[in-house]
Amino acid sequence: xxxxxxxxxxFPCQTSEPGCAWRTINEALKEHEVWALIADAYQYRELTEPxxxxxxxxxxxxxxxxxxxxxxxMSRHGATTAIHYHLWQEHLRGVVRELHQxxxxxxxxxxxxxxxxxxxxxRELDLPFIWGPVGAAETPPRAFVRExxxxxxxTEAARDGARNFCERLGSxxxxxxxxxxxxxxxxxxxxxxxxxxxxxxxxxxxVALTDEALAQFAALPAPPPGPLRAxxxxxxxxxxxxxxxxxAFAEFAKKNSEAELWIVxxxxxxxxxxxxxxxxxxxxxVKFLGTLPKYADVLETLGRSHVLLHPALHEGFGNVCLxxxxxxxxxxxxxxxxxxxxxxxxxGFAAPATNPAEAVAALAGFLEKLDRDRTLLxxxxxxxxxxxxxxxxxxxxxxxxxxxxxEAVEKGSEQSSVGSCQ
Numbered sequence: 001x002x003x004x005x006x007x008x009x010x011f012p013c014q015t016s017e018p019g020c021a022w023r024t025i026n027e028a029l030k031e032h033e034v035w036a037l038i039a040d041a042y043q044y045r046e047l048t049e050p051x052x053x054x055x056x057x058x059x060x061x062x063x064x065x066x067x068x069x070x071x072x073x074m075s076r077h078g079a080t081t082a083i084h085y086h087l088w089q090e091h092l093r094g095v096v097r098e099l100h101q102x103x104x105x106x107x108x109x110x111x112x113x114x115x116x117x118x119x120x121x122x123r124e125l126d127l128p129f130i131w132g133p134v135g136a137a138e139t140p141p142r143a144f145v146r147e148x149x150x151x152x153x154x155t156e157a158a159r160d161g162a163r164n165f166c167e168r169l170g171s172x173x174x175x176x177x178x179x180x181x182x183x184x185x186x187x188x189x190x191x192x193x194x195x196x197x198x199x200x201x202x203x204x205x206x207v208a209l210t211d212e213a214l215a216q217f218a219a220l221p222a223p224p225p226g227p228l229r230a231x232x233x234x235x236x237x238x239x240x241x242x243x244x245x246x247x248a249f250a251e252f253a254k255k256n257s258e259a260e261l262w263i264v265x266x267x268x269x270x271x272x273x274x275x276x277x278x279x280x281x282x283x284x285x286v287k288f289l290g291t292l293p294k295y296a297d298v299l300e301t302l303g304r305s306h307v308l309l310h311p312a313l314h315e316g317f318g319n320v321c322l323x324x325x326x327x328x329x330x331x332x333x334x335x336x337x338x339x340x341x342x343x344x345x346x347x348g349f350a351a352p353a354t355n356p357a358e359a360v361a362a363l364a365g366f367l368e369k370l371d372r373d374r375t376l377l378x379x380x381x382x383x384x385x386x387x388x389x390x391x392x393x394x395x396x397x398x399x400x401x402x403x404x405x406x407e408a409v410e411k412g413s414e415q416s417s418v419g420s421c422q
Contacts, residue, residue, distance in 0.1 A: 001106035001409065003028055004096065005036045006122050008085060009112040011047035016319075017112045018044070020207050024111050025060065027398045033059040035103065037095070037121075039088055040066035042081075065095055082162070085113060090171075092121025100125055107409055110134075114206050114316065116189050116196075117163045119171035123178040128408035130401075131175065132183030133206045135316025136163070137192035138337040140239070143355040144313055149272065152238040173197050180408040185316050186341050202404070205342075206317040208397040209326055209388065217326035217388075220303035223381055227258035228371040231305040231329075233298065233320045236267030241311035241334065243269075243276045244356060248309065248332075248363035250280035256371060261286045262305060264298060302327050306377060307370055310339055311351065311363060318342065322392055325384035330377070332366050334359055342392070347384040 010021035107128045110120040115136035176196035184190035249261040277286040308324035317338035331348035333339035340350045351362035
């Protein structure tokens with residue numbers, strides 16, 4: 001088939017949304033001819049073209065799309081990425097109509113950004129249309145937002161306001177109605193897609209692990225003996241919930257004088273995290289490791305830990321949870337969003353997101369349980385690795401997506417046949 005992908009954020013890398021788009025392209029190329037619409041902004045072209053020059057991909061046609069000079073200028077002088085993305089998607093409507101006249105596509109697929117609350121520029125082509133996987137419908141309970149510093153409460157209010165406003169847009173509802181198959185990452189997003197009027201809704205992970213990545217994680221040792229080492233890995237932003245992890249660790253550390261919490265990476269919320277560590281009296285045992293030089297260093301650090309804490313307030317998927325389980329590290333999270341949908345009772349623990357105090361106490365209890373019972377830790381480690389191998393491989397995800405492609409095209413053919421009979 002001739003397939004058109006909308007991949008605003010895309011370049012050859014391993015992680016995050018650009019990497020997800022790149023993997024989708026390479027998988028589709030195994031059976032189809034692929035055109036990918038990529039934003040001509042944020043260095044996506046500069047990062048992609050040299051790779052393609054050295055390693056050409058047969059049947060791949062990247063189409064770098066730029067806004068008008070005035071809108072591009074505006075986006076680089078104060079407008080946010082969200083505004084640039086929305087304008088880009090609206091601009092795409094004319095681009096794809098013109099491109100379809102030349103190519104005559106069989107199917108279109110919106111890949112990135114993977115969020116449900118922005119309309120897709122593919123919505124008006126009247127072709128079999130896959131929308132997603134998309135996420136971002138996850139909302140933290142108010143009790144968690146209330147205890148954040150004011151600027152972050154305002155950020156959450158702005159996020160909620162933007163989503164609520166966009167859900168009323170006719171263009172977003174038209175995107176949902178146009179989707180032959182709409183794919184949500186979490187139950188929360190699937191519910192949002194239903195509200196918007198999507199006809200068929202499926203739940204599916206946004207990303208999974210390649211065979212190479214699985215081998216990397218499988219090579220890491222089992223959780224070692226010795227004092228418990230909990231770890232957080234990710235950008236230091238408020239919604240990752242690392243401050244809750246510090247508070248849970250502090251409760252647990254009252255009964256264990258040798259345990260440590262390692263926090264990998266950096267970000268704008270680091271000052272608040274350091275303040276939380278000081279206020280809870282465990283600053284000396286919370287190690288801020290910063291941004292490690294190489295990905296191999298992150299893996300090595302993960303291999304010396306015992307358990308990942310990732311109590312995110314709203315996480316559409318949480319790749320790090322998947323990677324931790326592949327490395328045999330159980331995951332402690334909240335019972336909302338992507339992390340909770342990944343784990344099982346034998347691969348992690350989802351603390352009740354009722355209020356911060358109860359969540360912190362539950363996570364502290366989880367750490368104490370693993371520390372006290374190393375046989376349980378070993379069993380959960382083995383179960384976590386097996387869980388990822390069974391449910392979260394790129395091979396399995398790609399098989400599912402290929403099936404969705406076939407079913408979408410078959411559905412489109414049925415509708416065309418009905419239309420011709422009428």
